[in-house]
Every structure is written in C-alpha cells, then in structure tokens.
Amino acid sequence: MSDLVNNDTGRRAPARQTLIRAVLRNPLGAAASFVILCVVLIAILAPLIAPQDPTAVQIFKVNAPWDAEFLLGGDGSGRDILSRLIFGARNTLLGALIVVGVSSTLGVAAGLIGGYYAGRADTVFSWVADGLMALPAIIVLLAFHQVLGSSIYYSMAVFGILLTPGFFRLTRNLVASVRNELYIDAARVSGLSDSRIIFRHVLKTVRPPLVIQVSIVAGIAIIIQAGLEFLGLGDSQVPTWGGMLQDGFANLYVAPEAVWWPGLAISLTVASFVLLANAVRDTLQQNQPTGRKLAVDPSPVSQDGDAADSADIILSVRDLAVGYPDGDRWREVVRDVSFNVRRGEILGIVGESGSGKSQTAFAILGLLASGGTVLRGSIRFEGRDVTKLDFAARHALRGSQIAYVPQEPMSNLDPSFKIGFQLMEPMRTVLGLSKAQARARALELLGHVGLPNPLRTFNAYPHQISGGMAQRVLIAGAISCNPKLLIADEPTTALDVTVQAEILKLLRNLQSELGMSVIMVTHNFGVVADLCDRVAVMQQGRIVEINAAGTLFATPEQDYTKMLLSCVLEDSPVRAYVAPTAGGGN
Numbered sequence: 001m002s003d004l005v006n007n008d009t010g011r012r013a014p015a016r017q018t019l020i021r022a023v024l025r026n027p028l029g030a031a032a033s034f035v036i037l038c039v040v041l042i043a044i045l046a047p048l049i050a051p052q053d054p055t056a057v058q059i060f061k062v063n064a065p066w067d068a069e070f071l072l073g074g075d076g077s078g079r080d081i082l083s084r085l086i087f088g089a090r091n092t093l094l095g096a097l098i099v100v101g102v103s104s105t106l107g108v109a110a111g112l113i114g115g116y117y118a119g120r121a122d123t124v125f126s127w128v129a130d131g132l133m134a135l136p137a138i139i140v141l142l143a144f145h146q147v148l149g150s151s152i153y154y155s156m157a158v159f160g161i162l163l164t165p166g167f168f169r170l171t172r173n174l175v176a177s178v179r180n181e182l183y184i185d186a187a188r189v190s191g192l193s194d195s196r197i198i199f200r201h202v203l204k205t206v207r208p209p210l211v212i213q214v215s216i217v218a219g220i221a222i223i224i225q226a227g228l229e230f231l232g233l234g235d236s237q238v239p240t241w242g243g244m245l246q247d248g249f250a251n252l253y254v255a256p257e258a259v260w261w262p263g264l265a266i267s268l269t270v271a272s273f274v275l276l277a278n279a280v281r282d283t284l285q286q287n288q289p290t291g292r293k294l295a296v297d298p299s300p301v302s303q304d305g306d307a308a309d310s311a312d313i314i315l316s317v318r319d320l321a322v323g324y325p326d327g328d329r330w331r332e333v334v335r336d337v338s339f340n341v342r343r344g345e346i347l348g349i350v351g352e353s354g355s356g357k358s359q360t361a362f363a364i365l366g367l368l369a370s371g372g373t374v375l376r377g378s379i380r381f382e383g384r385d386v387t388k389l390d391f392a393a394r395h396a397l398r399g400s401q402i403a404y405v406p407q408e409p410m411s412n413l414d415p416s417f418k419i420g421f422q423l424m425e426p427m428r429t430v431l432g433l434s435k436a437q438a439r440a441r442a443l444e445l446l447g448h449v450g451l452p453n454p455l456r457t458f459n460a461y462p463h464q465i466s467g468g469m470a471q472r473v474l475i476a477g478a479i480s481c482n483p484k485l486l487i488a489d490e491p492t493t494a495l496d497v498t499v500q501a502e503i504l505k506l507l508r509n510l511q512s513e514l515g516m517s518v519i520m521v522t523h524n525f526g527v528v529a530d531l532c533d534r535v536a537v538m539q540q541g542r543i544v545e546i547n548a549a550g551t552l553f554a555t556p557e558q559d560y561t562k563m564l565l566s567c568v569l570e571d572s573p574v575r576a577y578v579a580p581t582a583g584g585g586n
C-alpha cells in the first residue's frame with residue numbers, strides 16, 4: 001500500500017549504485033578509488049606492462065641509477081626496480097586479498113550465525129574471538145612462518161584468521177540489532193527459511209559497514225605483509241614491495257632512491273584504502289542528498305482556510321513538505337499539507353497506510369526518522385514556527401507542550417525500568433517536581449487513566465502489565481506535564497477491540513476534562529466518528545479533503561473519501577456519529 005505514496009522526484013537507484021556514486025562524488029573518495037583502481041590494473045596487467053623480467057639479474061646493474069633500460073634503476077642484486085615494483089603490486093595485493101578473504105569469510109559467517117541465532121553458537125564464537133584477540137599477532141606469525149615455510153601467503157592466511165574477530169564483532173552486533181525487527185519477524189512468519197532471511201534481509205543491513213572494514217583491513221594487511229617481508233620472512237625470489245624495501249634498506253647509503261619507490265607504493269596504496277573507508281563512512285553518515293535542492297512548488301494547495309494567527313488556533317501547518325533522501329534527490333512523502341488545529345479541538349487525520357499521516361505527525365513533533373527533513377512550509381505552534389527552533393527549544397516543547405501517544409505501547413516503555421520511575425522522570429525534569437510530589441502525581445495519574453491498582457502498576461515492570469494497561473500508562477505519561485496538544489498516532493491499533501473502546505473513551509474524557517487539543521492519526525473511520533470534531537483525509541502525502549466530521553460522513557466531496565467510507569460501510573456499520581462539541585468545518 002505504501003507504494004501508493006509515490007511522490008518520487010526521481011527514479012530510485014539501487015542502494016549499492018547510489019553508495020558508489022556518492023563515494024565517487026567525494027573528492028577524497030574519488031582520488032582513493034582512482035589510485036586503488038590503478039594499482040589493481042597494474043597488478044593484473046603486470047606481465048604485459050613490466051619492461052623487464054623482475055627476477056632477471058644483470059650484474060653490472062647492481063644499485064645502478066636509472067637509464068633507458070632500467071627506468072627506475074637497478075636494485076642491490078641488479079634487477080629492474082620498475083618491473084619488480086609492478087610485479088610487487090600483484091603479489092602485495094594478493095597477500096591483502098588473502099587476509100581480507102579469510103578474515104571476512106570466517107568473521108561474517110560467524111557473525112551472521114552468532115547474531116541471528118544468539119544462544120550457544122554466539123557464546124562459542126565470542127569465546128573464540130576473545131581468544132584470537134588475546135594472541136600476540138607478530139609472535140604467532142613468526143611461529144607459523146617457521147612451521148609453514150617461506151611463502152608469505154601462508155602467513156597472510158594466518159593473519160587473516162587473527163583479524164577475524166573484527167569482522168565477527170561488527171557483523172554480530174549489526175545482526176543482533178536487526179534480529180528482532182518487525183520485518184524480520186514478518187519474513188519468518190511468511191515462511192522464509194533462515195538462510196534466505198539472513199541473505200536477503202540481514203546481510204543487506206551489514207553490507208555498508210563491512211565495506212569500510214574490508215578497506216581498512218586491506219590497508220593493515222599491506223603494512224603487515226611489508227613489515228614481515230622487511231624482517232626477511234618472505235620468499236626473496238618473489239618480488240614484493242616489502243621485499244624491495246628490505247633490499248633498498250640494505251643498500252641505503254649506496255642507492256637511497258631504491259627505498260623511495262616501494263615506500264611510495266606502500267604509503268599511497270594504504271592511504272588510499274584508509275581514505276576510501278573514510279569516504280564510505282562519511283557518505284553513510286551524511287545520508288543526505290548532495291545534489292540539487294528541490295524547487296519549491298509554486299502553487300501549494302491550502303486546504304484549511306483559517307487565518308494562521310487566529311488566537312483560537314493552537315497549531316497551524318502551512319504548505320508542509322517532508323522528504324527523505326533517495327540517491328541525490330528528495331523523495332517527498334508529505335507535500336502541500338495545510339491545516340489548523342483549534343484549542344480544545346480533536347482533529348482526525350485519516351487515510352490508508354502509507355498516505356503520510358504519521359510523517360505529518362512526526363514532522364510536528366520534530367521526530368522524523370534519520371534523514372527525514374521538513375523541506376518546505378511552516379508549523380506554527382501558538383504562533384511560533386517550530387521548524388525554526390533549535391534542537392534544545394524543540395526538545396523543551398515536546399512532552400511539556402506537545403505530547404505523544406504512540407501506536408505500540410509496549411515498545412515505548414523501557415523494559416529495564418519500573419513504570420513508576422518512567423512516569424516520574426519527565427515530571428521531575430520538566431515540571432521540577434520533587435521525588436515525593438512526582439510519585440504522588442504519578443499514582444494519581446495512574447488512577448485517573450483507569451488503572452484499578454495504581455500502586456501495583458507503579459511498581460511493575462513493563463513486561464508485567466498488559467498492552468491495554470501499557471497504553472493507559474503512556475497516556476498518563478503524555479498528560480502528566482499538562483500538554484496543550486496531544487498527538488495520538490493510531491493509539492488503539494495494537495490493542496484488542498474491547499480495550500480499544502476503553503482507550504478511546506479515556507482519551508475523549510481526558511480531552512474534555514483537560515481542554516487539550518488532540519490530533520488523532522488513524523485509518524479507522526470508527527475512531528473518527530467516535531472522537532473527532534474535524535477530519536483531514538490524506539492520500540499519497542497530500543490532504544485531499546478536510547471538513548467537520550459530520551459533514552464529511554454525510555456529504556464527502558472527494559471520490560477518494562467516498563471510496564474510504566464505502567470500504568468501511570460495506571463490511572460493518574460505522575459507529576454512531578457523536579455530534580462535535582467544538583467548531584467544525586472551515
């Protein structure tokens with residue numbers, strides 16, 4: 001259904017392409033990628049482009065300066081430095097590839113299994129990882145070199161195993177953080193196999209950080225390989241940058257420039273891998289389009305005609321547009337939304353799933369998800385445009401002036417703390433109440449929202465109460481600081497039908513008693529009929545109709561509204577409409 005909101009300002013590019021493009025737009029990322037690409041091409045084409053045989057010795061070219069035949073001169077054994085440098089790229093990159101391949105394959109596989117299944121597998125992998133991290137790498141490498149022989153690639157494979165914990169921990173933590181997400185549960189419920197869920201849903205989440213880790217490990221591997229070869233652990237017949245460094249160092253006083261070339265190659269390649277990792281990280285963190293800004297829509301539609309500065313109006317939203325980055329563009333999920341909320345009024349926002357109801361509510365609260373931005377328009381609360389407020393001022397407004405009741409009561413209570421503590425904390429900080437005052441008020445509020453034994457709920461942890469009780473607790477928390485506006489985002493969706501009716505009754509009673517304004521986000525016309533004075537109907541990010549609830553039910557203007565109403569009316573009778581108490585219509 002959310003596909004219906006398709007105010008895309010451009011076609012969606014695959015995420016990987018977007019990341020690559022964004023990294024290449026970063027000057028350092030582009031330069032680093034260019035250097036790495038050159039080194040890789042040199043390594044691949046080494047036999048074709050090397051002017052000499054890198055192992056051929058010419059006795060009269062020992063430590064010789066450059067000439068037409070040996071363009072960078074000869075090394076301490078009379079071999080062509082340029083050809084050895086070119087072949088060295090191949091052998092050095094192969095070593096790095098072995099390290100990255102071994103460490104990432106083992107680490108990611110263990111991390112996916114440990115993070116996804118947790119339990120015993122996770123414990124065993126964690127022990128192994130801790131054990132590997134405790135080993136002194138250089139001593140292990142020296143010992144294995146003695147056992148396995150002169151090939152540096154064996155040492156690189158062992159080094160890869162030693163670097164496995166880095167990949168394991170990264171993957172495990174990322175997987176653990178998404179393991180219980182609802183979309184993973186949904187995939188499980190829909191019958192997908194674990195391996196399919198891991199490869200299709202979970203691996204996608206961990207891919208970008210792994211790219212960073214691979215780049216960093218490649219740089220480290222090159223340095224370690226060069227270090228081992230410099231210590232003489234490599235095969236002297238195989239041209240590598242580390243081996244060249246050792247040879248040049250031995251002849252430092254005779255031909256100092258022989259050290260420069262491998263030194264330069266190592267530094268440039270390692271720096272490029274590190275810079276590439278930084279560029280990927282910056283791109284991921286930025287998470288904002290770097291391209292053109294969207295032009296302001298020249299003809300925004302105003303759906304609610306009241307003057308924004310009328311004293312009766314507590315909230316005035318004007319020409320609101322909310323967008324999320326999509327490649328180098330903004331994808332607008334809410335656009336041209338205008339409405340007012342009067343003091344003491346209950347405004348319903350209805351529409352099908354994905355129509356932008358929650359995004360409108362989150363924009364008012366200043367709680368858009370990462371990357372979400374108010375692109376245009378204003379949100380005036382008691383005359384002040386809250387979109388212009390800094391973080392601290394916005395934070396101060398939430399809870400004290402504008403409160404929020406969420407859809408999922410359980411996931412909005414911290415399982416580590418007792419209900420009472422969670423209720424008292426905001427009252428102590430926002431209202432400045434003492435501990436005793438906050439406790440008394442919390443108990444009073446718990447009674448007020450209809451909980452039969454306030455003290456027991458006060459002393460309970462969230463898992464010890466039902467969903468309906470949790471929603472009452474959250475409503476108590478929302479009204480605890482006497483807000484002027486309450487935003488309730490589908491507050492009854494997660495509850496069973498009997499409890500739904502009780503919660504709606506509670507909200508209605510509290511609203512009339514406290515005189516708050518309420519924005520009720522819902523897709524349920526029954527809730528609208530029960531509670532709301534006026535209704536805004538949203539479709540594909542826009543408000544298509546706004547009217548007094550009675551008028552909207554009796555004479556809906558838009559076909560979309562009629563369609564939504566007919567969906568309700570076909571199956572079940574809408575609940576009896578309660579005449580609005582505050583002014584309706586425009």
Ligand SMILES: Nc1ncnc2c1ncn2[C@@H]1O[C@H](COP(=O)(O)OP(=O)(O)OP(=O)(O)O)[C@@H](O)[C@H]1O
Nearest residue numbers: 002005324333352353354355356357358359360369
């Ligand atoms: N974090 C996000 N990043 C990108 N797009 C998002 C994000 N959150 C929501 N959207 C998009 O915004 C659009 C509107 O979502 P919104 O949650 O406001 O819908 P809704 O009308 O409240 O639906 P529902 O009743 O299902 O909650 C959807 O198309 C959704 O894909």
